[in-house]
Amino acid sequence: MNFSSIFLIQITVTVLFSLCATIFDVRKGFVPNLLCYILIAFGLFSNLILSLISTNIKFILASIISMVITYSITYMLWQLSIWGGGDVRLFTGIATVIPFGLNIDFLHIFPVLSVYPFSFSVVINSILVSFPFLMVFVCYAIVKKDLFQNNIDILFNVFSVDSLNYIKEKTLNKTIPVREIKEGNIVNSYYFDDEHISDLIGEEDGNLKVYENTDKGCKYYFKSISAGGITKKEESLLKIMSVQGFIDNRISIKVSYPFTPAIVAGLLIAVFYGDIMMIFAKNIMLVI
Incomplete structure (x- = not known):
């Protein structure tokens, strides 16, 4: 039985939801949970329908397995602030709706499939596609901040470890007034001695975590523990602590870089062309 029409609906819905997520991420700085939950529900429902029509459990089973595995892997990478x-x-x-690569005969869509789940192809494609975006972003920040004007040595040693760390520090971080901080911001290390601050942050049990400072100077420091950024309660807490004088009125955060455009690009490439790594490997084999 040919399910190309249903596959096309799944692809269309997934792309549309991903585009909506991108719009929110770029304009608002976050992806609505409801949007993703609806997409997950659609994935389970559509693959259940496919299983019922075909009397083959593989569709819904693959959907559930793909959902669990993809969530587990991407969650671990979230913990690493990726x-x-x-x-x-x-x-x-995406993994729930499209658990494996789809061929759509009447549109002549035959992507190069990988040995791992389709969602992994989307992840890998997204990471590879994100590098050009990131390079453009960093170059723009370098030009905007004119980093080399007073650091000409950095320009001539741009690929040294010190130079790269300097560029990373200056382009991917910024200091803002605490009153302007908002939910989702990723807070860099803030050093302090007051144990009361440690207690207040510990009570929230959110994205901020307090560490003991082993270097000379302040006893403690706090920072965001993941790319999810601070919660709404932590946003309020930081503003209150700033007003009351517990912390300074300025704080360092990481410059946000929306990843959803890369996800959409990775998804489209995976759907219409296939896994970039497999395409590359295939071309290498042809050359050899």
Whole structure:
């Protein structure tokens, strides 16, 4: 039985939801949870329908397995601050709707499939596609901040470890007034001695975590523990502590870089062309 029409609906819905997520991420700085949950529900429902029509459990089973595995892997990468929580949920939604690569005969769509789940192809494609975006972003920040004007040595040693760390520090971080901080911002290390601050942050049990400082100077420091950024309660707490004089009125945060455009690009490439790594490997084999 040919399910190309249903596959096309799944692809269309997934792309549309991913585009909506991108619009929210770029304009608002976050991906709505509801959007991702609806996509996950659609994935389970559509693959259940496919299983019922075909009397083959593989569709819904693959959907559930793909959902669980993708969530687990992308969640671990979220813990490493690779991307935000919204990206994790979006990847999970995509994995639930499209658990394996789809061929659509009447549109002549035959992507190069990988040996791993389709969602992993989307993840890998997204990461590879994100590098050009990131390079453009960093170059723009370098030009805008005119980093080399007073640091000409950096320009001539741009690929040294010190130079790269300097560029990273200056382009991917910024200091803002605490009153302007908002939910989702990723807070860099803030050093302090007051144990009361440690207690207040510990009570929230959110994205901020307090550590003991082993270097000379302040006893403690706090920072965001993941790319999800601070919660709404932590936003309020930081503003209150700033007003009351517990912390300074300025704080360092990481410059936000929306990853959803790369996810959409990775998804489209995976759907219409296939896995970039497999395409590359295939071309290498042809050359050899």
